[in-house]
Structure formats: structure tokens, C-alpha cells
Amino acid sequence: MAIAVVFLISGLTAPAIADETNPPQYVGSDTCVSCHSDEVADWQGSHHALAWTKPTAETVAGGFDGRRFTHQGSTTRFLKDGGQYVIETEDAKGGKRRFEVTGVAGIEPLQQYIIETEPGRMQSFDVVWDVEEERWFHLYPDQTLTPDDGLHWSGSYKNWNARCAECHATGFEKNYDPKRDLYQSRQVETGVGCEACHGPAQAHVEWAQTDNRLDGTKWTGTNDIGLLINLPSDGSAEAELRGYLAGTQQRLSRLSNSETQIQQCVGCHSRREPFEGGNPLPGTPFHDAYRLSNLRAGLYHPDGQIEDEVYVYGSFLQSKMYANGVTCTDCHNPHTAEVKLEGNALCGQCHSLAGNPDFPTLALKEYDDPSHTFHVEGSKGAECKSCHMIERTYMGVDGRRDHSFRIPRPDLSLQTQAPNACNDCHSDQTPRWAADAVASWYPDSTKGGPHFSQILAAGRNDLRGQGEALVGLAEYDALPAIVRATALDMLVPLTNPALATRLEPLLSSPEPLIRVAAISIQRGAPETERSARIVGLLGDPVKAVRIAAARGFLGMRIAYMPEKMNHDLNTAMGEWQASLAAKADFPEAQLVLAGIGLTTRRMDVALNAFGEAVEMDPQLTQAWVMMVRIHDALGDRLAAIKTVREALERNPEDVQLNLMRADIGG
Template identity: 50%
Template structure:
């Protein structure tokens, strides 16, 4: 992997590209949440003890909630003893293969509904144990009861997918710096503050503190780009997006575009690539949450988002609690009085059996149970879908999408629910829905799929994340004749749509592809610039026009930063390998595929690509040795067995 980064990231194709550079300027320093308390007493009181404040803590009697009294618990093939002695907490784990090790608990994560624990498996490398404490149930339980992984498995708690430094820490800390060192496969991570403190949302506070001490002094020249009060993030009342994007950085399923934690106030699309509603199966075809996608992706689908609702309309941002109990959160706006901020909302009595046709105060009469269908994650953590969708039993029957009605009426089916709703609301919407197209798009579709996906992408009344997802799903169906129609989305107002439209030009002629994509090298969103540069790297033989050489070089530098930021992820190594292949840099591709397989030995695709590339170079002995290691890590895998038959004898 070091070879891959050295050859690809720093030399580049034909040696033309320089290493990534640090941007000019720096944010003001961090001062810690304690420094904020003297002036912001109510906010500090709300925050203290909150899920944010206690998102990451050191182990101590007042922070550890689990039973470490020497209790021994069996989880599948593992036996774990939880102990405490002399103020230190530890776990002794006997693995399914019989190996045994004792690990000291170094960190505590969360307070409810579960608490997790970290151990250090190498200096600086922290891993999250698969055994968590059920706070309400008062028990130890297995987060992944269907898995019984050995230490050599990528999904084992000691593997890359459970690494705290890379996967979790940034959203449990303030001012976090992952600082992964690829040469030694190690971490020297640091943070300004453990836990989600004031500066995690408002930005580094030193300039603000100086302003508070002398508010009449003009320090604009000292801290350019800050607000009048010296902060990097502000939340104007007329700009809900400013607040939403600060929250979205952690409350979203996304991949990082840089190796640095973005300073609050940085655009989401300059820092992350958001996961879409596409064939990755993170969402159901109707956009309902499926895998652990958090909140932002579903909230973007909602009419509330498009009407200007912001997170703090429902949540106290400092305590992280809802602003009211039960339906009272919703009736702030959904009531006979309405809300003047949202004039399109019809005033009506929604908290009534006339609307929800269940007994008042019953589970069926709770707004969230019908409009925010919950999904269970981590065994006991129930989280609500934030698209605030209206139940559509007809869609559930057609697409397999989940249906809130059946959470309570488990003995019924979607047909029964549809009849029940139409009996009470005969004018209920039963018109076309993108889910009907997405369900087919994920499975290959038919001759009309592409046209229907383009119709969704061009629907200005549809959410941008759905329009972008339609374009993503269109990619496998594209032909050269379709690329001109797809090009209209390259100028869309939303970065999600522009970025998703770029790969659709892959079927265009070389000249058309360059002409259409090159201007996006200067897009204001980093996510779009990277997508454009990645696409142009797919055709290194086509010269970039002189007027775009500068933006192209900058785009390549940003690709380098993106690859480096994800170098400790197996999926990041696959991206690095794919980029190397596009540049026809076989040594770098081989090194990256090898690193991906080393990080996750069960990542069969990484093994297969190594074997095929080695065989293509007529390095049959090396190919067979690699295949032998792959089969040892993945015994009986059909793809590897087939590959064995394809290879020539030694």
C-alpha cells in the first residue's frame, strides 16, 4: 500500500502531479467547553450530561455503567470475563479458536441505550468491542449474534471495520485528527476535546473568547473569514441550511473527502460524499432507512426539509433532547393554529382520532409511529426515519418497502392496510412513486427503466437526494445516445445531482465527455470537483485543454487527499486500486489490492483482482501463490474455485 500511495498519489501519471498541499490559513485555536461555561451557563447546563457531552469518556466509576464485577459471559464461540481491579477495567477474551488475551478498557462510549468499550490493540490503535452493555436491560449482549468471527477475519472486533480511530472517533470528539501513518499502519490520533463539546458545532473558540473580552475591538484582519463574534459557524434564523449542515457532518452515512475534521461552518459537500438511495441497499426502494444511515439522508427526502424546517425546531441542540413530549413536538406546527413560518402547511387538528383513527394516547395515535417508522440498530437502539413519509401500503406490496402499520398489526398484510386507509381517506395519494422505478432499477429494470429514471431526475418537485439517486441508478443503462440528455443535470443547483450526473458521461464520445465535464473542475463543491477529476482520469490519453489545466491539477490533488483520507479502509484501498487501474498503473493497483486483502482477508474481490492482474502479466507462479492464500482465508468460495480452474498450471 505504501508503494501504491507513493507511485500513484505523489508521482501521478507521467510524473506530472505534485503532492497534495496544505491549504493556506488556519482556524483559530480550541479552548475547550469549560471556557464557554462562564458566559453560556444555560447552554452548558443543558449540555452537561447529554449524549453529546458523554459521547466518549475515560473509564471511571461514574462513567462505566457495565458490570465489571468478574462476571463471565459466553457469546457464541467466545467466552468473555469482565473485571475491575484498582480502578482499572479489563476484559479477558477466549476466542472461538481457543486463543486468549486480556485487554484493558481504555475508553467508554455512550450512555444509552447501550454503552460500548474500547481497547488498545497496538499503540494508538483503538478497537470497539463487539460486546456491549444494555443500560436499561442491565445485561451484556452481543452486537453481532449471527457472527462468530476469528481474529484473522476482517469483521472480527479487532479488524478494520471496528477500528475506532477511522470509523467512529471523529463524531465522538471535538477537533479530531485521525493522523493515520500508512507506512507503519499505525495511528497517532489526537483531539482538542474528548466528547462532543461546544466547539464541535460552533467552531474553535479562541477568537470568540478574545472578542467576548473586547467586543469593540476589530480583529477581522487577524481572523479573516470569521463571523463578527469570531466564530467559524453561525446559524442565521433565515438560513436553516447553515445549522443542518453542521449537524449532518456526523448524523449521516458518508465518506470523508479529506483526512482532516472539517471546521464547523464548512460546507458538507466540501467535506463528505453522501451515500445515496441506490443499489448499495442502504435504503429501501421508497427511501426508507434500511442499513445504519443515521438521519441526514432521510431528512433530505422530507417536505419538512424543503419547507425550511431545521434540526432545532424539534431538538434542543444543547441537551440533544426533543423540545416536547410525544405528539407535542409535531403539534408545534401541525395543529389548528399552524405556524406562520410555514404558510404552505394546512392548519388542522392532526392529533385527533379523526386523523390517525386510533384511540387518543394509544401507540397507534403517536405521530412518529406512523410517519417515522423506526429501525433497530445495534440490537437495541431504535432510531426513527426522518423522511416523515405518509404510509403507502400499495408501495409496500409492490416493492417490498417497509410499512409502519404492520409494526402493530403484525397479523395483517399490506392489502389489509391499504383497504383500511382508503376507507378513511378515499382521496389518499396512490399515484406514481419513485419506489416503483427504484425497485426495478436495482434489479436491472427493463426497456423503460432509463426513461423513468430520467423523469425522476428531472422532477423539480422531488427531493435532490432522490433525483441524484435516480441518476446513479441510471448509470448501468446508459448508451452514448443518452448522454446528451444526462448532460442537462451537470448544471443542477444541488451538488448531489451534479456529482451523480458526471459518471453518466462515460458513454459519451471523448470530446463530448471532456467538453461537458471539464467546467465542473471549477465547481464550488469539492465533492463535484473530485467526481469530475476522477472521470477525466478514466481517459488519461485525452489532453485537458490549457484553460482547465490548473483546475485539473487541483482536482487531482483533491483526489490524492481523498485517497489518503481513506487509506486505512479496505474500501478506500479498492478506490485507490481503481484509480490506479484507470491510470494504467498496474504496480500501484496490485499494491492497493494487496493492502485491501491484508486489511480484510474476506474481501474476495481484492484477491480476485490480484490474481487476474498477475496472470495478465504472465506471472503465473505469483498468481497461484496469491490464489492459495486467498483460498486459505476464504475456503470454499465459489469465485476463487472458478478462478483456480481458469489459471494455467504452474
């Protein structure tokens, strides 16, 4: 008798997953000062230390002196009242309201303020302070949003507990209760403290206080100095201490050591989907805590350049620097969060006639010279970052640089419409002009050949016509994993038995990003073949892969599974369910739950999840449409009419909803 593999949902309650770990406790950054005074001195006043602070005269930069700011007809006033910083705004549900500022985010180039709209529910206000210009401005000046819109500052997408706090705090726990729609969030330390990167230090403190002796039975996962993570040596006091233990500690290669540090940093410096409701323990591999966003349209240009606010990891993964073991602290002081050297001297640490023995494959040549830059020495055009790290401005005034360190290719702009560094500065010229200039400077260059962007750009416009080319990208193992995974993601709508068979080898890729994406391609395979191909990935060492494999089994009907495989399936399904429960306050997660309900023919689950999604974001018109269709299919015409009317109250101009109302007689 066949059994259905069904995703069990009961009020978004996470399943019990065995946890026998006993990590050390957090002790707070103040505890670190006595031994690590230099590092703490660097950290204090940094963007990390001030990522989230309480509002005081020392931390608030904004003009809370009665100033008014008007946006789209709504006026907001910023003032102090009895020592409290107050935001009084007409742009709130129900009309004019007054909120106390409960938190301060950042220090410069802008500062954002956090208010509590309900007990425990923190929202990031969209009128922010420009530190340099000393003015209030709106982050989204062209948007006209009502308080009923999910993108409004009071909506689910601007909720501090869910969307921001994790990366602005140490030891953060969201603690969202979906039954009561209530947050009881807490953190060990407000701001990014020492233990946000180095991990909870209880065992490390004991190690330091007991003449470097540590009872290894008291905690799980600690190294020889009582920490949960082995960060690369950077000359710090901690690294020196670790050096004393070199005889008992296994030496890792630079590449693997760099990867440990990179994955610790990019937990925050990436565009990703979290699996947990707060900070994973430092040392948790990235792909055990998050699923990285690939080079999707709207996030990245076809050539992989940053477009939306995607932070650093996705672009850095494309770089030759990443492939050769360059790590964050090669360029950045981890405690000040600033670059180690100013100007071209930073790049000259490696890219020079002297080179760098850590990277022996580098060409030894003079780069900081007009013979390479073709710009006047000391000019903006002669700065390495101008050509190799294009800058995009987010949040109105915050310039962020692309970390793919790409060679400018204005010739590709002609084919892909992606921007290029040359025309960023020479905006009065055309890409053809820039391409001709580069060609004249480097007539014998070997850097102007085919590029993956040509295929990705064409595939975005004509997916079916570029199917074979996208398969070629996915199979080409010399490309960065994120590019190959992106090609696989694009191919999912085209998958069929032949394509699933051809790309089956990618299920064994050493890259988690590729294994995750390759699982979706197997949707095109017959069910028995699909299950046989992906069943081994249910026990993959990487959580992102296990969850993807669990998704692949959803709705399958399987006659029999050996006990080990059945155990792996239940465990992976539990991890997926737990990850969705952790994001119960995300409209996106509710849409996934609704899809699960449809796949498993649990229409009650689907209706409930679609309903939760539109409650959080009433502008999700497709969710409204699906609710109307489900009610109609179940024969409940009155519920269908009521739903379409409610949907149109929120979205009166939506064409599809208006057509549905006409069809069902509402």
C-alpha cells in the same frame, strides 16, 4: 502529441495543496461556562457530552464485576483490576488476551467500550452493555467471525480511529501513517463539546473580553463575533449577542440559515464518505467534506425508508419539512440533544389549528384527534411518530426513527415490498388489509398517486427494463435531489452516447448531489465530448463535485487544455488524491486506488492496492481474484499460484477462487 491524464500516486502521500487560512484555535468547553452557563448546564450529561469519555466510576455503566459472556464458543470476562476496567477475551488473534478499557462510547440505551490493541490503534469491542436490561450482549449475535475477518471487532471496519472517533470528539485528527500502519490520533476534547458545533472559539473569547471589539486581521473566516459559523437564532445567549450586531450583520433568509445549521449537524448524522482524516472545521459545507450515500439497495428500501444504519440526513432530505426550511432545532434542543416537547405536542408546534407563522403554507386543522389518527386517543397508534416516523432498531437495542416524515402507504408495499408503518404495529395483518383500511379512512385522498419507489423497486430487479423510467425520475425536478441522484447512479451501467447527451443538462443542476451523479453518466459519451462537458466542473465551488469531475477525467487522453483548465484539473486531482490518502486505512479506498492503477495501466499500483485491501479485509474475494488475474496476465504463474493459495486459506469455500486454482494448476 496526446498526453495521458494520469493519477499520480506515490505511497499515498497527499499532494501539497495551498492553505493560507488561519482559523482561531480551540479553547475547550470549560472556557464557555462563564458566559454560557445555561447552555453548558444543558449540555453536560447529554449524549453529545458523553459520546466518548474516559473510563471512570462515573462514566462506566457496564458490569465489570467478573461477569462472563460467551458467544460462538468464545468467552469474554469483564472485570476491574487495580482500578482499571479490563476485558479478558478468548476472541482475539492468537488466543486469549487481556485489554484495558481506554474509552467509553455513549450512555444509553447501550454502552460500548474501546480498547487499544496496539499502541495508538483503538478498536470498538462488539460485546456491549444493555443499560436498561443490565446485561452484556453481542452486537452481531448471528455472525461467526474469526479474528482474520475484516468485520471482526479487531478488524479494519471496527477501528475506532477511522470509523467512529470523528463523530465522538471535538477537533479530532486521525493522523494515520500508512507506511508504518500506525495511528497517532489526537483530539482537542474527548466528547462532542461546544466547539464541535460552534467552531474554535479563540477569536470569540477575545471578542467577549474586549468589549465586543475584534481584530479581523488575526484570523480568517470569522464572523463579527469571532466564530466560523453563523447558526440560526435559537434564543441562546450567543444568539442574543448576535442580535446586538444586527445592524452590521447581513440577515439571511430562514431557508439558507436553516441549511447552515443542518449541514453542521449532518456531518455526523449521515451515512457518508469523508474527504478528510478527522473533523472538518465547523462551518465547512457538508459537500466540501463528505460525499453522501444515496438511496442504495441495502441502505434504504425502494421508497427511501431507512433500512441499514444510515442515520438522519438521507431520509430528512426526502421530506417536505426539509424543503420548507424546517431545521434540526425546530424539534431538538441542540444542547440537551433531546426533543423540545414530549409526544404529539412536538408536532403540534406547527401541525395544529393554530399553525406556525414561520411556515404559512401549513393547513390549519386538528391533527391530534381520532378524526385524523383513527386510533384511540392516547394509544401508541395515535402518536404522530408511529405513523410518520417509523422506527428501526440498530446495535441490538437502539431504536432510531426515519426522518422523511412520510405518509403511510401500505398500498406501495404490495408493489415494492418496502415495509409500512401500519404493518409495523399490525404485524398479524397483510399490507392489503392495511391499504384497504387507509383507503376507507381517506376515500378522497390525493396522496395515493404514483411514487418514485415504484420505479426504483422495479429498477433494482430489472435495470434495463426500467431505464427510461429512471431517466424520467432523474429529470423530474419536483423530486428530492437525493431521489434524482439515486436514479442517476442506477443508470450508470446503461450509459451510452445518447443517454449522456440527454442527461447533460443535469451537470448544471443547482444541487451538488445531482451534479456529482450526473458526471458518472458522461462515461457513456465519446471522450472528446465527455471532457468538454465536465471540464467546467473541475472548478465547481463544491469539493464533492470537483472530485467527481477529476474521477471523470481519469485515463482520458487529451491533446491540449488551456492553462486555467489544466490548473483546475491538477487541483481537483490533488483533492481526490488527498481524500484517498486520508482514507488509506479503508479497504474501500484501496479498491479505488487499485481501480486507478488498472485504468492507468499501472499494474504495480493495482497489485499493491489490492494487496493492502485484502490485508485489511481478507474476505474481499474479488480483490484476490484480480490479483491472480494480473499476475497471470503478466506471465508470473508462480505468483498467481501463490496468491490463489493464500486467498483460499482465508476463503476456502469460495467457488470462484477454487475454480481459478484448478485453471492455473495451483
